[in-house]
Amino acid sequence: MRGLNLLYQLVVIVIGSMIVLHVLAPTEAYGMTQTAAIPEQTDITTLFAEILELPSLIRVAVERSPKVSAAKARWQATIEQYPQVTALPDPMFMYGYYMRSVETRVGPQRHRVSFSQAFPYPGTLETAGEVVKKAIEIERVKHEQVIRDLIVGLKLSYHELAYLQRAVELTRQNHELVASILAIATTRYAEGKTTLNDVLKAQSQLAQLEYDLVLLEELQRVEQANIKGILSMPSATSLGMTVPIAYEPLDVGLADIEKQALAKRQELQIAALSIEKATEGIALAELQTKPMLKFDLMTIETGKALMFDTPSSGKNPFSIGVGVTIPWSSLKNSSKVREAQQNREAVTANKHTLEDETKVAIQKIYFRLENARRLIELYETTLIPQAGAVVEVAETWHQEGPKSIAGFLETQSVWLNFNLARLRAIADYQQNVARLEQLVGGKIDDSHIE
DSSP, X not given: OHHHHHHHXXXXXXXXXXHHHHHHTTTTGGGTOOOOOOOOOOOOTTTTSSEEOHHHHHHHHHHHOHHHHHHHHHHHHHHTTHHHHTSOOOOEXXXXXXXXXXXXXXXXXXXXXXXXXXXXXXXXXXHHHHHHHHHHHHHHHHHHHHHHXXXXXXXXXXXXXXXXXXXXXXXXXXXXXXHHHHHHHHHHHHTTSSOHHHHHHHHHHHHHHHHHHHHHHHHHHHHHHHHHHHTTOOTTXXXXXXXXXXXXXXXXXXXXXXXXXXXXXXXXXXXXXXHHHHHHHHHHHHHHTSOOEEEXXXXXXXXXXXXXXXXXXXXXXXXXXXXXXXXXXXXXXXXXXXXXXXXXXXHHHHHHHHHHHHHHHHHHHHHXXXXXXXXXXXXXXXXXXXXXXXXXXXXXTTTTOOSOHHHHHHHHHHHHHHHHHHHHHHHHHHHHXXXXXHHHTSSOOOSOOO
8 A cells, every 4th residue: 555655646746747847838928928907997978078189089999999909809819829839738647447457476457557748849839839929910910900990980080070060160150141141132022122033042042051051960960979989988978079180281102102001001011920920830730740759657556466475576567658650641741731831822912912902092092182182272272262252242241232142142152162162172181191091001101211
């Protein structure tokens, strides 16, 4: 019995030592294992009730967005793969009990205890770790991509809401002016000083403005709902007025934007990392076709011999064994390598496709950007100043009265449409800048580099 206890203690020590070494070795996890600090949830039920500032909206959106949290969780989950793939396979402990003891010269054999450990071909675990490192980098860039798309989506809605709010203000002011003109026209018609056509013209103009106000206010509520969704805030939360962002034309050419996009766009970074990952995958596939070593340690508990004075009576035998896997199926092994090679071909082709699509998308958005810039210049320098005479007519309306109410309303309508079109062009320009930032992968660098 004492020998049996000693045997069990020895086995426990051996297994415990192997497990401790096995567990402690890979705990660094590529130097990335970390516990992410959970940002404090901001109470935004009243934060944006009065004014909406884009930087504050972006900060709150990044903190609260479930998409960002999900992307970060996927990144962290990939980090946790590193200690798994770089660790040795779990050792195996086996116990056997002889239903019928085997009688030997030194005594009956009743229990068998064995311990085995497999060792992949040298370099396999390290290469598997390199594959996971590339996967970790891919998830990190995907996390940046989610934040980028979130910010771009928020900018698009913000600029649209800013346009709608300014358009509502301008249309409401024009509605009040036309309403006063209609009252005067009705009075003059009753006095026989104007025609029925002028009254009908004012009424139709007023009805159109009322419809435009309803439409603009509904679109405004839609954009507010979109912003609330991006910020993950209650739908009943009220949003205030946007802070206008000054129109500043980009001083950067198409070639520079394209160059920045090919260097910084997250999708292209992911494609490049995927090629590197696939290259490491080929090396891993080749190593996985190599033999795997296996070491065994076994002992058998032996009872006392039946014959007294038998030499080595009750002595427990120990054995050490070495095994090696035989990669006999060349078809299976070569197909594994070919699969990895084809994966690299696929991601390489995908990167070239993304580069071409990026160039085309930049061309389209840059055209829209330049067209919006030209429209802004046209309205600000030519069309709106030419229609500015309407303001002078409006100022003297109550003193002199126009010769033709219909003509005045037509001029006023043109002035309103020009100003609305200018606001629309500014919003389009700023939205297209945001779309270019999405393709570039961040802020556009408009500094000139010779």
